[in-house]
Amino acid sequence: MSHPARYRNGVRVSERHGAGEWTLEKILLAALMPLGLWIASTAFTLSGQGYDAVLQWFASPVNAALLAATALILFGFASLAWKVIIEDYIHVAGTKALLIGLVNLICLAAAAASVFFIVRLALGSAPLPAGFGI
């Protein structure tokens, strides 16, 4: 190996990006603890409520910002967690890379779609597909 082994607290530090990914996954999971509780309380508030009540909820910038943050953090965590699971069970290099790429693509698309919908609802845009000329 080109790099000399590095140690922290007597434990060998990963040679490439493993330690960074692990730390990021833990930070995202820690952020999901309060956000998950907030999602539970939000689900309770909005359960069975009509369209107007839901729109009113989205009109609050705090709600919209927290929901967008939750979506980004949850899909970021999911992509890292799925990467670990795939790496544990799939040992064929091509299949592994393909599956990790697929998971990342799904997470990215879902995160982008979430932010798109939340921004529209927060700004009080007309219902889709308004604005897309359909």
Next chain:
Amino acid sequence: MSNAPPDRTVIQPNGRPRPLSPHLQTWRWHITMTASILFRFTIGAISVGALIGVAWLATVAFGPEAYATTLALAGSPFGLFIGFGLTAVLFSLLLNGGRHLINDTGRGLTLRSADLLSSIAVYAPVPLAVAFFALLVVSGRISL
């Protein structure tokens, strides 16, 4: 290792016989194993739940009619069943994720605390989801 049967070997790709490493059916079952397996299951289930959440967002963004369809679907027996499952999964993510975060810092790893944290993560989500739905019904937000 001394009590492992000597014939339990596996041939490595380089042709050398090596002792078969212990697998799930070799270890005596312990609650920490269940918690660990359930956390992986939870990550899979919460991913599906998050996609359902995005679909919910989409129907709100597509207007009152699309949202009315979602509301009817969510109130149907199948919708309530999925909703209950996702609630249990959310509590599982919080409790099992919390257990994992505590253990990641090197704390809670004595037998007693590892057992306690794992037991909470394994057994608490479903009763919490039952309580959540009971509150929803009592407060009149949903009707069964």
